[in-house]
Every structure is written in C-alpha cells, then in structure tokens.
Amino acid sequence: xxxxxxxxxxxxxxxxxxxxxxxxxxTEDPNVGANGEGGENQGGSNGGSAGSAEAGSxxxxxxxxxxxxxxxxxxxxxGGKGGSSGSGGVGxxxxxxxxxxxxxxxxxxxxxxxxxGGTVSVMGxxxxxxxxDDFEAGVVGQVPASPWTRSGGTKMAVxxxxxxxxxxxxxxxxxxxxxxxxxxxxxxxxxxPVKDQLYMRMMVFLDxxxxxxxxxxxxxxxxxxxxxxxxxxxxxxxYGVGGHPSQFQxxxxxxxxxxxxxxxxxxSSRSVPTGKWVCMEWHLDVPKDAQEVWADGQMIxxxxxxxxxxxxxxxxxxxxxxxxxxxxxxxxxxxWIHYHTANAQTVWIDDVVMDKQRVGCPKP
Numbered sequence: 001x002x003x004x005x006x007x008x009x010x011x012x013x014x015x016x017x018x019x020x021x022x023x024x025x026x027t028e029d030p031n032v033g034a035n036g037e038g039g040e041n042q043g044g045s046n047g048g049s050a051g052s053a054e055a056g057s058x059x060x061x062x063x064x065x066x067x068x069x070x071x072x073x074x075x076x077x078x079g080g081k082g083g084s085s086g087s088g089g090v091g092x093x094x095x096x097x098x099x100x101x102x103x104x105x106x107x108x109x110x111x112x113x114x115x116x117g118g119t120v121s122v123m124g125x126x127x128x129x130x131x132x133d134d135f136e137a138g139v140v141g142q143v144p145a146s147p148w149t150r151s152g153g154t155k156m157a158v159x160x161x162x163x164x165x166x167x168x169x170x171x172x173x174x175x176x177x178x179x180x181x182x183x184x185x186x187x188x189x190x191x192x193p194v195k196d197q198l199y200m201r202m203m204v205f206l207d208x209x210x211x212x213x214x215x216x217x218x219x220x221x222x223x224x225x226x227x228x229x230x231x232x233x234x235x236x237x238x239y240g241v242g243g244h245p246s247q248f249q250x251x252x253x254x255x256x257x258x259x260x261x262x263x264x265x266x267x268s269s270r271s272v273p274t275g276k277w278v279c280m281e282w283h284l285d286v287p288k289d290a291q292e293v294w295a296d297g298q299m300i301x302x303x304x305x306x307x308x309x310x311x312x313x314x315x316x317x318x319x320x321x322x323x324x325x326x327x328x329x330x331x332x333x334x335x336w337i338h339y340h341t342a343n344a345q346t347v348w349i350d351d352v353v354m355d356k357q358r359v360g361c362p363k364p
Contacts, residue, residue, distance in 0.1 A: 130191035131354035136166040152181025164203040164277045169350035176344040187331035194329035201281040205348040206274045209246040217338035218242030224327030228319045237327045250303045263316040266309035268302040279361035
C-alpha cells in the first residue's frame, strides 16, 4: 500500500514541509489501504443505557428479542410500548416495565455511558452482527484465518497473554522505527460494499501512550472509490480513526494528483486511554458524509461531524473543496498502522464487530 502520512500538526510550515518530503512511496493493493486509521457501551439485557426522556420504540424485557434505543441524557422510567415482551426502563435501576407486553421485564442497572449530549443507541447483538469475532477459535501463535485477510509485516498473532473476553485476543508487537503495519481486513459480501451505514466496534488495549517523531497511527480504517468536488471518480479513498501521536485523530486521504497527495486530518485534544481495555466504535453514514466516534460510550465531538470536521484540522492538496466525502465502502480493517518514527509498543484487539446497526460494547 502507499505510505501516506498525515504528518505532525505542530506548525503549519513544518507540517507542509514534512508531508511534501515524506508522503510519496509504494503501490496500491485492493486489500491494502492507503493509510490506517473507532466505542459503545451496552446496558443490561433487561435494561438499557442512560438516556433522555425518550424511550426506545423497541424494547425487550426478560424473554424479549430487541434492545433499547435511547438518547444520552437523563434516565427514563419506562420502556417502549406494545412490545411482545414488556421492556425495562432505559438507564434505570429497576424501572417500570413497558406497557402492553405479555411478559414484564425488570430494568437493568444504570449503564456507564451516555455521553455529553451524544446518542446512545443499542440495536443489535454480536451474535446477529454481520462480522463478530472474539478470536477464541484462532490458533495461538498464528494470524487469524480466513475470512480475515492480513496486510503488513509487523508481528501479529492470536495470543493468550491478555484478552477482554475468553482467553484469546490478537496481539500486535510494534518495533521502534519508521513505519509499521499489522491490519486485518474484512469485505464479507453480506455486508460490503456498504452504501448506507457501517458500525465498527472493537476492544483495544494499548500498553503505553504512542510516541515518536511526527508519529501518526490508526487502528480502524475503511476504503472505497473516491470522488472529487465534481463527483468524478478519482481513485481509492482512505478514511479512518487513530491518533497523533497520543491524541485521537481522524484521517481522510485521496489519491495523489499533480499537486501531490490529498491528505486531510482532524484531531482531538482527548488522549487515547492506555493500560486498560477500551471500547472503540465508529459509525459511518455514507449518504450524509457523516461519522461518529466513541470511546467507552463517550462521543468524541471533534471526530463526530458531517462533511467538515470541527477539531484541529487541515488538508494538503484538497480535491473536494475541504469536504470529507465518505466513499461507498469496499472493505474495512482493524489493527495497527503507523507512519514516521514510533517507539516500541504492544497492542491487543478483541471482540471485533462490523454491522449496519450499532451493537453496543460487550459487558466486562
């Protein structure tokens, strides 16, 4: 894949100089991205997430068959009406059951999410998601097998030395130096290409804060055919979420034109959590050119936007008039990729989900 750094964001002159010098090498592979780039939390199975005064239209209590959908904010005392099984209140600590159900379900304990005004919507389960892998079936010491496709030469293998659930996860050992990649791709025909909604979720454990000279990195990424400001297809676009170097960052790349690589970035002042498991999730709305990013159920505002980011942002050689246009998504990847100098680091990923609706974070 093409090495396509986002560069350090310290000063405009330094950023531009850095990119012009370092951004142009490699070849494209349809299974390999041009750049690398994430958390929801799920309430009790009989309860729901913290929410505002709006109960989900779908809800289930004990014996029900759907999850609750709410908005972040204050708690609600009652679940949806008329469900086949009455639902527990969302966000309550044993709230009133839903009306009209034949079976009454008790409310779950308050969920540890809500977000500052962010939407909390739990609409599915891992078992019914298009892609759901806890890597328990993987062979220790080997890369996860098909339908995963691996790219990059950085050390990656199923491991039992740390896991969020079960006994196994995927361990990525990053050596100090310039550039590194260990990514797992999926393009299941029952999900891809995505022309409407894509939700991705994974549990990730970083052993320390990423650091290095000009370091930028990613752990979630999608790719598809890019269009310019005139709606002309111009090649493969890369869209993703990661960090720079220890703050969250979103990334948007278009193919190189006569002026050079179209390299856009948007990063937050919020630091990436380390030394613990973190639930990362990422929502892409293709028709609206919108994305949402959460960490442990808390929305990251700077990385959640429509068309134009609101964080610390910039763009080299823009071909879309400064707009971030999400392509139809051909495939998605998780893992690790970095550019420029990085310190040695170890990363584990577990419980990966990809679907057209939000699933929610797994229980501890």
